[in-house]
Amino acid sequence: MIEKMLSTIKQNQLIEYGDKIVVGLSGGADSLSLTHALLSLKEMFGLEIMAVHINHMLRGEAADADAGFVEAFCLENHLPFKIYKVNVTDFANEKGLSFEEAGRIVRYEKFYEALGAFDAHKIAVAQNRNDVLETFFINLLRGSGIDGLSSIDYKRDGVIIRPLLDIERSEIDQYCLDNGLIPRYDHTNDENDYLRNKVRNVLLPDLRENYNPSLDDAVMKTVNIMRCEKSFWHDQNEKRFHECCTYENDVVTIGTTVYDALHPAEKNQLIRYAVKRMKGNLTNLSYDQINQIARLKRTGSMCRIDDRLSIRRSHNALIMYFEDQILEPSEKKLFVKKVPL
Amino acid sequence: MIEKMLSTIKQNQLIEYGDKIVVGLSGGADSLSLTHALLSLKEMFGLEIMAVHINHMLRGEAADADAGFVEAFCLENHLPFKIYKVNVTDFANEKGLSFEEAGRIVRYEKFYEALGAFDAHKIAVAQNRNDVLETFFINLLRGSGIDGLSSIDYKRDGVIIRPLLDIERSEIDQYCLDNGLIPRYDHTNDENDYLRNKVRNVLLPDLRENYNPSLDDAVMKTVNIMRCEKSFWHDQNEKRFHECCTYENDVVTIGTTVYDALHPAEKNQLIRYAVKRMKGNLTNLSYDQINQIARLKRTGSMCRIDDRLSIRRSHNALIMYFEDQILEPSEKKLFVKKVPL
Numbered sequence: 001m002i003e004k005m006l007s008t009i010k011q012n013q014l015i016e017y018g019d020k021i022v023v024g025l026s027g028g029a030d031s032l033s034l035t036h037a038l039l040s041l042k043e044m045f046g047l048e049i050m051a052v053h054i055n056h057m058l059r060g061e062a063a064d065a066d067a068g069f070v071e072a073f074c075l076e077n078h079l080p081f082k083i084y085k086v087n088v089t090d091f092a093n094e095k096g097l098s099f100e101e102a103g104r105i106v107r108y109e110k111f112y113e114a115l116g117a118f119d120a121h122k123i124a125v126a127q128n129r130n131d132v133l134e135t136f137f138i139n140l141l142r143g144s145g146i147d148g149l150s151s152i153d154y155k156r157d158g159v160i161i162r163p164l165l166d167i168e169r170s171e172i173d174q175y176c177l178d179n180g181l182i183p184r185y186d187h188t189n190d191e192n193d194y195l196r197n198k199v200r201n202v203l204l205p206d207l208r209e210n211y212n213p214s215l216d217d218a219v220m221k222t223v224n225i226m227r228c229e230k231s232f233w234h235d236q237n238e239k240r241f242h243e244c245c246t247y248e249n250d251v252v253t254i255g256t257t258v259y260d261a262l263h264p265a266e267k268n269q270l271i272r273y274a275v276k277r278m279k280g281n282l283t284n285l286s287y288d289q290i291n292q293i294a295r296l297k298r299t300g301s302m303c304r305i306d307d308r309l310s311i312r313r314s315h316n317a318l319i320m321y322f323e324d325q326i327l328e329p330s331e332k333k334l335f336v337k338k339v340p341l
Numbered sequence: 342m343i344e345k346m347l348s349t350i351k352q353n354q355l356i357e358y359g360d361k362i363v364v365g366l367s368g369g370a371d372s373l374s375l376t377h378a379l380l381s382l383k384e385m386f387g388l389e390i391m392a393v394h395i396n397h398m399l400r401g402e403a404a405d406a407d408a409g410f411v412e413a414f415c416l417e418n419h420l421p422f423k424i425y426k427v428n429v430t431d432f433a434n435e436k437g438l439s440f441e442e443a444g445r446i447v448r449y450e451k452f453y454e455a456l457g458a459f460d461a462h463k464i465a466v467a468q469n470r471n472d473v474l475e476t477f478f479i480n481l482l483r484g485s486g487i488d489g490l491s492s493i494d495y496k497r498d499g500v501i502i503r504p505l506l507d508i509e510r511s512e513i514d515q516y517c518l519d520n521g522l523i524p525r526y527d528h529t530n531d532e533n534d535y536l537r538n539k540v541r542n543v544l545l546p547d548l549r550e551n552y553n554p555s556l557d558d559a560v561m562k563t564v565n566i567m568r569c570e571k572s573f574w575h576d577q578n579e580k581r582f583h584e585c586c587t588y589e590n591d592v593v594t595i596g597t598t599v600y601d602a603l604h605p606a607e608k609n610q611l612i613r614y615a616v617k618r619m620k621g622n623l624t625n626l627s628y629d630q631i632n633q634i635a636r637l638k639r640t641g642s643m644c645r646i647d648d649r650l651s652i653r654r655s656h657n658a659l660i661m662y663f664e665d666q667i668l669e670p671s672e673k674k675l676f677v678k679k680v681p682l
Contacts (some may be wrong), residue, residue: 140481141552143559145566149490198551206547210539211482218484221628225486229570232606265573287562 001175005163012154014161018046020120025051027066027184030126033175034164051081052114054107056088066184084110100193127152127162130169137199150226237273254318267294274320342516346504353495355502359387361461366392368407368525371467374516375505392422393455395448397429407525425451441534468493468503471510478540491567578614593661608635615661
């Protein structure tokens with residue numbers, strides 16, 4: 001497993017010499033193996049390693065016992081650590097999210113908090129090849145483009161790294177056996193993510209048994225092609241954005257002289273890129289909206305992207321702006337002056 | 342159904358006024374509806390319509406009865422027609438192909454033959470939205486890139502057109518009922534394509550029932566995104582090919598000054614495009630080969646694409662050539678002179 005992980009790290013430049021790395025440590029087989037494996041690479045890469053554990057408070061005593069287990073492991077291995085306790089149930093109810101989605105948001109928020117607290121460079125999380133396959137099918141079943149089909153990435157924002165992404169769950173279990181690691185069994189995985197578990201335990205075994213015994217390799221080819229396409233579009237969008245867009249005072253202006261001549265695929269990608277620059281994410285941007293935006297041809301026509309963000313066509317530009325932003329009189333003046341609607 | 346078909350025809354510019362169209366008519370519900378629907382558009386588009394039927398000789402008397410049915414339908418509707426009889430079993434065994442693959446090859450060969458014989462412009466085939474979904478999953482289960490995930494296209498080579506591609510099987514059945522059409526039941530579909538039938542009758546119903554009741558719409562979004570990407574790459578490849586490639590005497594030369602600076606996704610697409618220009622298809626070009634070709638960096642290094650086609654790196658070009666081609670002394674001289682290896 002270590003050699004495979006090393007090759008993943010090198011190929012995707014996940015770790016640089018001297019990195020300070022916070023490992024997300026739930027206590028389950030994946031994160032325990034990741035922590036153990038990174039510790040064994042400590043000297044090779046001159047690493048500083050610390051752990052962060054998030055107690056989701058979803059399982060009462062069992063969750064506290066997990067936290068205790070992580071604490072003991074860290075003390076034994078002289079690993080600095082932080083344990084956060086967050087009531088995910090409350091957060092999910094408050095925001096109207098599923099437990100899984102809420103857990104994910106809380107987790108990454110705390111990961112970044114720990115990154116700051118430890119003054120570290122990277123956060124290593126323990127997702128593996130099986131997670132990639134499951135995520136691929138979950139996204140596919142919901143309807144998805146290149147981003148969704150490229151599934152989980154090795155790196156995000158240059159900060160989140162996933163060194164186990166090419167390793168299978170079975171290899172991780174073997175690694176635990178070989179190294180005398182006795183992980184906690186993470187029941188939340190089973191309880192809170194119904195769809196993921198059905199994909200993992202029913203759909204994927206069925207597809208392997210009845211459709212293609214090499215399903216995992218076949219789907220990984222698709223995932224890798226999509227990763228490559230995603231990276232192409234990232235580069236392409238940066239170029240195009242520089243070429244025909246400005247981004248000032250929270251307003252993106254897309255010059256239509258260049259934009260109108262683009263292929264529909266380029267237009268869609270550029271709009272997604274601009275939305276991401278404005279909002280930081282693509283949540284709630286639907287396929288239908290993208291198509292609507294592509295049809296904005298008449299001056300003055302507009303499309304709401306969400307309850308704050310809109311896009312409007314002027315005679316020589318597409319203007320993306322926050323509606324509340326331009327309600328401020330001073331801003332409005334500035335905005336109107338800069339880009340007459 | 343007719344309105345939906347009309348909108349498909351217009352949006353994808355499948356038919357021009359005055360077209361001569363050969364319809365592939367098996368006698369099943371899909372092709373019978375297509376023929377009937379096209380006949381109803383005859384005046385609107387000033388069409389000439391004729392039919393072609395291929396007797397695959399896979400089902401003895403039943404196949405002959407289908408041919409008889411088609412003949413009767415054509416005579417009744419004053420439709421010029423041609424019936425071809427081909428022994429698909431022999432062809433499949435000879436070429437080591439599945440019945441389905443052999444049937445497909447024979448069918449399109451005869452379609453093109455009929456196109457010539459009738460001096461027609463287009464060949465209309467009756468694939469529908471369910472076929473698109475099935476093909477998507479078949480390709481996905483085998484491992485596939487953008488081409489495979491974009492499934493079946495509305496048009497191929499500007500000649501094959503698929504006016505029913507947005508229509509569901511249930512709508513076609515309804516159309517038959519409404520218009521008193523009593524189609525032949527095409528048993529070969531069930532018998533010869535085991536995988537397609539399992540996808541149609543087991544996998545898709547399971548995914549709809551247990552994972553997403555709106556599965557078809559979700560997957561069609563993915564298919565449409567992939568169609569758009571495919572069309573982008575087609576345009577992009579034509580530009581790039583013009584920019585850095587030459588194609589003379591069955592040799593493609595890709596200038597590495599431009600090529601080396603491309604994004605991996607662009608390189609892969611350009612190589613696929615060049616192979617298609619050379620061979621007419623991408624059969625047997627695997628994902629691994631594409632990756633191997635991308636790694637040709639050293640002058641003199643080479644990669645076999647199939648038993649005839651190879652690609653070799655010279656100091657300033659990638660040269661794609663047929664091995665038997667350059668064995669001819671005169672060609673060899675020409676080749677060596679033009680592009681020193």
